[in-house]
Amino acid sequence: MRCPPPALVIGGMARASYTQLSPPFEPDELYACMAKLLAERHRALALLSARGEPLLAERRRRPRLGPDAGCPSERQPPRDGKVLIVDKGGAFRDHLAGLVGPSRLAIAWTDSAPMAVRLCDETPVSVAMINTAAPGIDPYGLSRDIKAQQGAEKTAVVLLVGRTFTYDSTLAHGAGVRGLLDKPVGDRSLVCMLQRLTSLPEMPA
Incomplete structure:
Protein backbone atom coordinates (compact mmCIF):
# COMPACT_ATOMS: atom_id res chain seq x y z
CA MET A 1 0.00 0.00 0.00
CA ARG A 2 1.44 3.34 -1.03
CA CYS A 3 1.43 6.34 1.26
CA PRO A 4 0.18 9.66 -0.11
CA PRO A 5 2.96 12.03 -1.20
CA PRO A 6 3.83 14.97 1.07
CA ALA A 7 1.44 17.82 0.33
CA LEU A 8 0.27 21.05 1.89
CA VAL A 9 -3.43 21.94 1.73
CA ILE A 10 -4.26 25.65 2.02
CA GLY A 11 -7.75 26.16 3.46
CA GLY A 12 -10.69 23.86 2.82
CA MET A 13 -11.67 20.82 4.84
CA ALA A 14 -9.05 19.03 6.91
CA ARG A 15 -7.68 15.77 5.54
CA ALA A 16 -5.90 13.44 7.92
CA SER A 17 -3.24 12.38 5.41
CA TYR A 18 -2.07 15.91 4.53
CA THR A 19 -0.63 18.91 6.31
CA GLN A 20 -3.15 21.75 6.35
CA LEU A 21 -2.74 25.50 6.80
CA SER A 22 -5.79 27.68 7.31
CA PRO A 23 -5.68 31.30 6.13
CA PRO A 24 -4.92 33.89 7.23
CA PHE A 25 -1.41 32.83 8.20
CA GLU A 26 1.98 34.42 8.71
CA PRO A 27 4.83 33.81 6.23
CA ASP A 28 6.82 32.04 8.95
CA GLU A 29 3.99 29.52 9.36
CA LEU A 30 4.15 28.71 5.65
CA TYR A 31 7.95 28.41 5.76
CA ALA A 32 7.69 26.01 8.71
CA CYS A 33 5.16 23.82 6.89
CA MET A 34 7.26 23.75 3.73
CA ALA A 35 10.36 22.86 5.75
CA LYS A 36 8.43 20.00 7.35
CA LEU A 37 7.41 18.67 3.93
CA LEU A 38 11.00 18.90 2.70
CA ALA A 39 12.15 16.97 5.77
CA GLU A 40 9.55 14.26 5.06
CA ARG A 41 10.70 14.04 1.45
CA HIS A 42 14.32 13.86 2.60
CA ARG A 43 13.54 10.95 4.94
CA ALA A 44 11.54 9.15 2.24
CA LEU A 45 14.39 9.42 -0.28
CA ALA A 46 16.89 8.21 2.32
CA LEU A 47 14.65 5.20 3.07
CA LEU A 48 14.34 4.32 -0.63
CA SER A 49 18.10 4.61 -1.03
CA ALA A 50 18.72 2.37 2.01
CA ARG A 51 16.39 -0.25 0.56
CA GLY A 52 18.12 -0.10 -2.80
CA GLU A 53 14.90 0.93 -4.50
CA PRO A 54 14.97 3.29 -7.50
CA LEU A 55 14.05 6.89 -6.86
CA LEU A 56 10.90 8.10 -8.57
CA ALA A 57 11.51 10.60 -11.34
CA GLU A 58 10.06 14.04 -10.71
CA ARG A 59 7.02 14.75 -12.85
CA ARG A 60 5.97 18.33 -13.52
CA ARG A 61 3.05 19.63 -15.54
CA ARG A 62 4.68 23.05 -15.81
CA PRO A 63 8.27 24.35 -15.76
CA ARG A 64 9.82 25.38 -12.46
CA LEU A 65 9.23 28.97 -11.48
CA GLY A 66 12.28 31.16 -11.98
CA PRO A 67 13.64 33.61 -9.41
CA ASP A 68 11.65 36.46 -10.99
CA ALA A 69 8.33 34.61 -11.13
CA GLY A 70 5.32 35.90 -9.26
CA CYS A 71 3.93 39.34 -8.66
CA PRO A 72 6.72 41.95 -8.37
CA SER A 73 4.69 44.02 -5.90
CA GLU A 74 4.51 41.06 -3.50
CA ARG A 75 8.21 40.23 -3.55
CA GLN A 76 10.44 41.69 -0.86
CA PRO A 77 13.61 43.34 -2.14
CA PRO A 78 16.75 41.28 -1.49
Missing part, protein backbone atom coordinates in the same frame (compact mmCIF):
# COMPACT_ATOMS: atom_id res chain seq x y z
CA ARG A 79 18.99 42.40 1.32
CA ASP A 80 22.26 44.03 0.29
CA GLY A 81 24.88 42.06 2.19
CA LYS A 82 27.40 39.27 1.95
CA VAL A 83 26.98 35.51 2.07
CA LEU A 84 28.51 33.75 5.07
CA ILE A 85 29.55 30.10 4.82
CA VAL A 86 29.97 28.17 8.08
CA ASP A 87 31.86 24.97 7.26
CA LYS A 88 34.87 22.94 8.35
CA GLY A 89 36.85 24.07 5.31
CA GLY A 90 36.82 26.77 2.66
CA ALA A 91 36.26 24.55 -0.38
CA PHE A 92 32.54 25.32 -0.67
CA ARG A 93 33.21 29.02 -0.25
CA ASP A 94 35.79 28.90 -3.05
CA HIS A 95 33.39 27.00 -5.30
CA LEU A 96 30.59 29.48 -4.67
CA ALA A 97 32.89 32.46 -5.29
CA GLY A 98 34.01 30.92 -8.58
CA LEU A 99 30.40 30.23 -9.53
CA VAL A 100 29.01 33.74 -9.04
CA GLY A 101 32.19 35.81 -9.32
CA PRO A 102 33.78 37.75 -6.43
CA SER A 103 32.81 41.09 -7.97
CA ARG A 104 29.12 40.15 -8.03
CA LEU A 105 28.69 38.98 -4.44
CA ALA A 106 30.93 39.07 -1.35
CA ILE A 107 31.33 35.63 0.23
CA ALA A 108 32.93 35.03 3.63
CA TRP A 109 33.82 31.79 5.39
CA THR A 110 34.46 30.66 8.94
CA ASP A 111 34.63 27.37 10.81
CA SER A 112 33.82 29.01 14.16
CA ALA A 113 30.34 29.59 15.56
CA PRO A 114 31.42 32.59 17.70
CA MET A 115 33.11 34.16 14.67
CA ALA A 116 29.97 33.61 12.58
CA VAL A 117 27.88 35.43 15.18
CA ARG A 118 30.43 38.23 15.34
CA LEU A 119 30.47 38.64 11.55
CA CYS A 120 26.67 38.84 11.45
CA ASP A 121 26.79 41.44 14.22
CA GLU A 122 29.48 43.63 12.69
CA THR A 123 28.73 43.38 8.96
CA PRO A 124 25.57 43.09 6.82
CA VAL A 125 24.94 39.41 5.99
CA SER A 126 22.12 38.49 3.61
CA VAL A 127 22.46 34.72 3.86
CA ALA A 128 24.21 32.49 6.38
CA MET A 129 24.70 28.96 5.05
CA ILE A 130 25.52 26.42 7.77
CA ASN A 131 26.88 22.97 6.96
CA THR A 132 25.22 20.71 9.53
CA ALA A 133 28.16 18.28 9.25
CA ALA A 134 30.69 20.89 10.41
CA PRO A 135 32.32 19.61 13.63
CA GLY A 136 31.52 21.46 16.82
CA ILE A 137 28.64 23.39 15.26
CA ASP A 138 25.07 23.25 16.59
CA PRO A 139 23.16 24.49 13.52
CA TYR A 140 19.99 25.37 15.40
CA GLY A 141 21.84 27.08 18.24
CA LEU A 142 24.00 29.03 15.80
CA SER A 143 20.96 30.14 13.82
CA ARG A 144 19.29 31.31 17.03
CA ASP A 145 22.40 33.28 18.04
CA ILE A 146 22.68 34.87 14.60
CA LYS A 147 19.04 35.93 14.53
CA ALA A 148 19.39 37.43 18.01
CA GLN A 149 21.89 40.00 16.76
CA GLN A 150 20.61 43.52 16.27
CA GLY A 151 20.09 44.10 12.56
CA ALA A 152 20.32 40.38 11.70
CA GLU A 153 16.60 39.65 11.93
CA LYS A 154 16.42 39.73 8.11
CA THR A 155 19.44 37.47 7.64
CA ALA A 156 18.27 34.25 5.98
CA VAL A 157 19.77 31.16 7.62
CA VAL A 158 19.94 28.13 5.32
CA LEU A 159 21.11 24.69 6.45
CA LEU A 160 23.14 22.41 4.19
CA VAL A 161 22.09 18.88 5.13
CA GLY A 162 23.29 15.42 4.21
CA ARG A 163 21.41 12.13 4.23
CA THR A 164 22.48 11.27 7.77
CA PHE A 165 21.17 14.52 9.26
CA THR A 166 17.73 14.43 10.88
CA TYR A 167 16.05 17.75 10.23
CA ASP A 168 13.78 18.93 13.07
CA SER A 169 11.28 21.43 11.65
CA THR A 170 10.13 22.53 15.12
CA LEU A 171 13.66 23.35 16.27
CA ALA A 172 14.42 24.99 12.94
CA HIS A 173 11.35 27.22 13.10
CA GLY A 174 12.14 28.24 16.68
CA ALA A 175 15.72 29.06 15.70
CA GLY A 176 14.69 31.21 12.74
CA VAL A 177 15.99 28.86 10.03
CA ARG A 178 14.74 29.98 6.60
CA GLY A 179 15.14 26.62 4.86
CA LEU A 180 17.45 23.78 3.89
CA LEU A 181 19.35 22.48 0.89
CA ASP A 182 20.16 18.81 0.38
CA LYS A 183 23.81 18.04 -0.30
CA PRO A 184 25.27 17.86 -2.83
CA VAL A 185 23.68 21.12 -3.93
CA GLY A 186 23.48 21.77 -7.67
CA ASP A 187 24.93 24.99 -9.02
CA ARG A 188 21.60 26.04 -10.51
CA SER A 189 19.86 25.65 -7.14
CA LEU A 190 22.56 27.73 -5.47
CA VAL A 191 22.30 30.55 -7.98
CA CYS A 192 18.48 30.62 -7.85
CA MET A 193 18.52 30.75 -4.05
CA LEU A 194 21.07 33.56 -3.99
CA GLN A 195 19.10 35.56 -6.56
CA ARG A 196 16.06 35.30 -4.31
CA LEU A 197 17.78 36.21 -1.05
CA THR A 198 20.62 38.55 -2.03
CA SER A 199 21.42 41.36 -4.44
CA LEU A 200 23.04 38.92 -6.89
CA PRO A 201 22.19 40.12 -10.43
CA GLU A 202 21.15 37.91 -13.30
CA MET A 203 23.91 35.54 -14.40
CA PRO A 204 25.04 35.69 -18.05
CA ALA A 205 23.79 32.83 -20.19
